[in-house]
Amino acid sequence: MKGAEMRLKVDQKKKKEYTARIAQANRSELVVIIYELFLVAMEDAEESFAKGELSEGVRYVKRAEGFLQELMGSLDRRYTIAEELMRLYRYVYEQLIFSVIRQKLVNGETVKEVMGKLKEAFIQVAKEDKSSPVMENTQQIYAGLTYGKGSLNEVLLKGNESNRGYWV
DSSP: OOHHHHHHHHHHHHHHHHHHHHHHOOHHHHHHHHHHHHHHHHHHHHHHHHTTOHHHHHHHHHHHHHHHHHHHHTOOTTSHHHHHHHHHHHHHHHHHHHHHHHTSOSSHHHHHHHHHHHHHHHHHHHHHOOOOOSSOSOOEEEEEEEEETTEEEEEEEOOOGGGOSOOO
16 A cells, blocks of 8 residues: 555544544534644644645645634633733744745744643643533444454444434
8 A cells, every 4th residue: 555545544534533523522622623633734744844745735734724713713702811822823823824935834843832732731621621512413422332353443323313414
């Protein structure tokens, strides 16, 4: 199996895992997932730039920028911490813009450190957040009920199928 095919399969597997996590996540857990995806995009950008794949690196930086914009847009400005977070996000955003312009990571280690520390802080918040999942009417996913050859299978339990989807 070639490298690109292998990476595509890994990406599809990760996409499936993230989709399952997102379907079951509350607000705090969603923020943690966005931080994780931001950091993955930054790692991919770093790898691409190191290989000389400049357009691919820029694409990953722009993907990270999209995740950052989501974090910026979801801040609740009623709290003073939101302004502090916005200052950090603006700094990170500037570095991403410079990275796109220069087609190399600008202050990449600092950006990953800042966002990594924020992710760790939100992991602690998520542990204390007992709110219900943001997405309603989703299937429940249980891992570990059955095993496949060399892997752990997930089982979707069908419950209230008639209530899934949009309500008009």
